[in-house]
Amino acid sequence: MGRAPCCDKASVKRGPWSPEEDELLRSYVQNHGTGGNWIALPHKAGLNRCGKSCRLRWLNYLRPDIKHGGYTEQEDRIICSLYNSIGSRWSIIASKLPGRTDNDVKNYWNTKLKKKAIVMHQQQQEYYCHHSGSAGGRGRDRGALVTTPPPVPQSQCASMQPSPASASSAVTTASGSDACSFGAMYTSSTLQAPVLERYDGAAPAPHHAPSLAEFSPAPPTPAGDANSWASTMVLDDMFLPELLGAGEFFPPGDVFGGGFGPLLQDRASLQELSACYFPNAQAEMWAAADHVKPPAGMCHSFT
């Protein structure tokens, strides 16, 4: 037997909201708040709507300070960076983007950003396929902890496992293309069987910023080109630790902490979030870097 519906779907209005309904809901919430009970709210507000529908309408559309459309390139990068790190945890991603809702971010990703990222990934895979003999050099000489995926032949793309990010989600429905796109970036299922490798090459120059040509699957493309943008976007995520200097908390080059670096307001949050979503990887890092101690009281604000 299935779960009882939250309301009688036959008797409540469904579909698009009218301006009158919007005004009713807006004025009620502004005057009375939600009262902590969305189920009872529509009746009190004089709306013939399901409580869940009211909640969704308020959160995604009527709430003040909501921004619609007009995503900046920085927001694009944040979304892609977080998606790489934690997968489709849209509420968390949206919480790092003031004025954006999880639904909005999710739609934006599904309709626009994903395509850009896939184009980038396809280029990158071609590169790895053609340079598989030197795959170990991916991490480059940065003295950094990085995940070290084996080169992924394009023919294996369809059968790839979900990325670690997707695996971290309770609802894992990553499509083959998604898994292919992002699994190949940070593969080897860090959550299930962490494989962290330390590269102990020559010490890098301080704040060494890898050039796109050094890592890119394709020759640098003209500025403004979509592929160039996509490549830069994801590559930034891998090297964000350097950009933000997160090495004090995380071993330099850590892709997990790095992805969140510029997004969180303080480094404690950065560390906390990383530990919550990648406990195995975090333990590895603590073990590998004796100057990093696991703090008490993890996962208060992100789970």
Added chain:
DNA sequence: AATCAGCTCAACCGCGAAAGG
């Protein structure tokens, strides 16, 4: 002008988690 395909995004659905009795 008509038709079609692709895209966008608001809204819905169902599930797990959390809260409360």
Added chain:
DNA sequence: ACCTTTCGCGGTTGAGCTGAT
């Protein structure tokens, strides 16, 4: 400890829009 109710989340759907043919 258990059950019920509610919340919050992520995936999916479909109506409307837009551009191509």
